[in-house]
Amino acid sequence: MKSSLIVSAVQQPCNDDEQSNLDFSITKIHEAAAAHADLVVLPELHLGPYFCQNEDFNHFELAHAIPGPTTDILSNIAKKLSIVIVSTIFEKRAPGLFHNTAVVFDKDGSIAGKYRKMHIPDDPGFYEKYYFTPGDLGFKPIETSIGKLGVLICWDQWFPEAARLMALAGAELLIYPTAIGWDNNDSKQEQQRQLDAWITIQRSHAVANGVPVIACNRIGFEQSPDSVAGINFWGNSFIAGPQGEIIKQANDSESSLLTCTLEKTRTDHIRQIWPFLRDRRIDAYNDLNKRFID
Amino acid sequence: MKSSLIVSAVQQPCNDDEQSNLDFSITKIHEAAAAHADLVVLPELHLGPYFCQNEDFNHFELAHAIPGPTTDILSNIAKKLSIVIVSTIFEKRAPGLFHNTAVVFDKDGSIAGKYRKMHIPDDPGFYEKYYFTPGDLGFKPIETSIGKLGVLICWDQWFPEAARLMALAGAELLIYPTAIGWDNNDSKQEQQRQLDAWITIQRSHAVANGVPVIACNRIGFEQSPDSVAGINFWGNSFIAGPQGEIIKQANDSESSLLTCTLEKTRTDHIRQIWPFLRDRRIDAYNDLNKRFID
Numbered sequence: 001m002k003s004s005l006i007v008s009a010v011q012q013p014c015n016d017d018e019q020s021n022l023d024f025s026i027t028k029i030h031e032a033a034a035a036h037a038d039l040v041v042l043p044e045l046h047l048g049p050y051f052c053q054n055e056d057f058n059h060f061e062l063a064h065a066i067p068g069p070t071t072d073i074l075s076n077i078a079k080k081l082s083i084v085i086v087s088t089i090f091e092k093r094a095p096g097l098f099h100n101t102a103v104v105f106d107k108d109g110s111i112a113g114k115y116r117k118m119h120i121p122d123d124p125g126f127y128e129k130y131y132f133t134p135g136d137l138g139f140k141p142i143e144t145s146i147g148k149l150g151v152l153i154c155w156d157q158w159f160p161e162a163a164r165l166m167a168l169a170g171a172e173l174l175i176y177p178t179a180i181g182w183d184n185n186d187s188k189q190e191q192q193r194q195l196d197a198w199i200t201i202q203r204s205h206a207v208a209n210g211v212p213v214i215a216c217n218r219i220g221f222e223q224s225p226d227s228v229a230g231i232n233f234w235g236n237s238f239i240a241g242p243q244g245e246i247i248k249q250a251n252d253s254e255s256s257l258l259t260c261t262l263e264k265t266r267t268d269h270i271r272q273i274w275p276f277l278r279d280r281r282i283d284a285y286n287d288l289n290k291r292f293i294d
Numbered sequence: 295m296k297s298s299l300i301v302s303a304v305q306q307p308c309n310d311d312e313q314s315n316l317d318f319s320i321t322k323i324h325e326a327a328a329a330h331a332d333l334v335v336l337p338e339l340h341l342g343p344y345f346c347q348n349e350d351f352n353h354f355e356l357a358h359a360i361p362g363p364t365t366d367i368l369s370n371i372a373k374k375l376s377i378v379i380v381s382t383i384f385e386k387r388a389p390g391l392f393h394n395t396a397v398v399f400d401k402d403g404s405i406a407g408k409y410r411k412m413h414i415p416d417d418p419g420f421y422e423k424y425y426f427t428p429g430d431l432g433f434k435p436i437e438t439s440i441g442k443l444g445v446l447i448c449w450d451q452w453f454p455e456a457a458r459l460m461a462l463a464g465a466e467l468l469i470y471p472t473a474i475g476w477d478n479n480d481s482k483q484e485q486q487r488q489l490d491a492w493i494t495i496q497r498s499h500a501v502a503n504g505v506p507v508i509a510c511n512r513i514g515f516e517q518s519p520d521s522v523a524g525i526n527f528w529g530n531s532f533i534a535g536p537q538g539e540i541i542k543q544a545n546d547s548e549s550s551l552l553t554c555t556l557e558k559t560r561t562d563h564i565r566q567i568w569p570f571l572r573d574r575r576i577d578a579y580n581d582l583n584k585r586f587i588d
Contacts, residue, residue, distance in 0.1 A: 160454030169587045204498030293463045
């Protein structure tokens with residue numbers, strides 16, 4: 001990793017107009033570049049509304065080829081501004097084969113690599129198993145000019161295995177583009193517990209692995225086509241250091257650009273004072289490959 | 295698990311006088327029983343000072359046979375009060391073979407099972423690799439009359455693998471007897487980050503696995519034989535629900551008995567709304583058995 005890295009996370013609302021969403025993202029990428037950021041992260045599927053609130057085959061028309069016209073636009077911006085961009089796109093890989101895919105653009109405009117979401121949720125309002133084939137690229141950090149990026153996506157954030165595998169493969173930073181929010185029918189207490197759990201589990205990946213974490217969420221209420229509930233996306237994007245300490249955090253309702261500097265020496269120091277990787281009992285972890293032990 | 299479980303955690307100081315430490319623990323066990331607790335957890339190695347601050351072969355004399363006179367005392371109390379007790383004892387297994395071992399006493403006074411600490415730390419002031427042979431019993435929950443207890447010990451708390459393996463093997467509750475504290479030479483900010491990280495990682499095990507967590511620490515300053523530093527044990531014992539929500543928490547300096555009721559229906563509900571076990575990518579976790587992927 002570059003010894004000193006300036007990183008940015010964009011918190012933004014998304015609507016039905018793809019061009020306006022892309023324009024918003026591009027404006028924020030320019031702001032990040034003006035703040036001398038090396039890296040800017042956009043929320044999950046930032047080009048459109050969160051279309052997984054119902055199952056509708058028409059939504060497959062929202063998918064993009066990678067590479068394709070949209071990634072060409074982002075490639076050009078990455079090159080022009082000399083900034084690494086993490087964008088998550090609904091990927092059309094082949095007819096009937098779609099993924100939820102993060103694309104990393106390097107400072108020279110090339111596609112440094114892709115990550116296809118491995119853990120796919122399916123809950124009322126989040127019907128992702130209908131749209132997204134589980135990723136087949138594994139948990140491999142993406143090599144860039146600024147370091148190895150452990151890019152994961154949303155639901156992956158609840159699985160310590162994913163963060164650990166990225167760290168073991170050399171990830172120097174964990175990145176979670178996200179689209180998560182509240183059901184307004186839940187009580188305020190339940191909403192607060194859910195948000196706390198979401199922050200806690202991601203901070204814990206920083207702690208367990210001694211790496212910084214960038215969590216990047218959308219904001220705004222998006223009506224469901226099928227019910228009155230919809231999703232109230234809770235924002236709270238944050239950047240945490242390698243001890244899980246929160247460095248920057250957005251609120252639950254406003255678009256934001258979070259920017260901070262991460263020092264490689266701090267990660268090295270934390271891994272030295274808390275050498276967890278040294279003490280893992282790899283002789284006793286076989287059952288992690290099991291579904292359950294009855 | 296019993297449908298409604300009353301659980302207690304004892305936060306206590308420990309000194310050089312084993313009898314007084316044991317008496318203190320026993321007093322608190324009685325208090326827990328008076329509060330109708332089904333289960334009471336004592337801090338790691340609550341019978342003595344934290345002797346791992348230096349390497350001294352005389353300290354091996356502090357070890358106990360299991361079963362032996364000390365476990366007999368705790369067995370009798372468990373039976374008399376009809377309460378499950380989790381005690382952590384420096385175990386003498388054979389000459390030259392010692393473990394850091396949690397013993398679970400069931401309500402009938404029997405030893406329901408043992409857990410030998412699997413992850414062993416070794417840092418300045420915490421020279422545990424000198425004293426404790428790594429556990430060889432694996433991550434197996436202990437079956438009791440009140441449910442399957444996922445007992446782990448201190449340093450284990452930093453390893454998501456341990457919590458996950460306990461949950462996969464059916465643990466209905468995670469329990470962390472602990473002896474952790476501050477170096478008074480560290481800044482207040484560093485001390486706060488360390489405490490936050492310790493709370494965060496354990497709450498995250500509740501979140502990731504949908505199980506309550508009991509973390510039980512000691513308090514008080516214990517001088518090191520070798521330096522002026524010593525360890526200022528930071529207390530902050532807590533009980534969290536299956537969403538990671540803190541239900542009870544002690545402060546950093548006072549002995550305490552934390553008691554609360556855990557409802558099995560709440561664990562079931564949380565696992566239904568967040569079905570993480572359903573979506574684990576067990577086809578892609580093989581590398582968790584590796585030390586690092588170079």
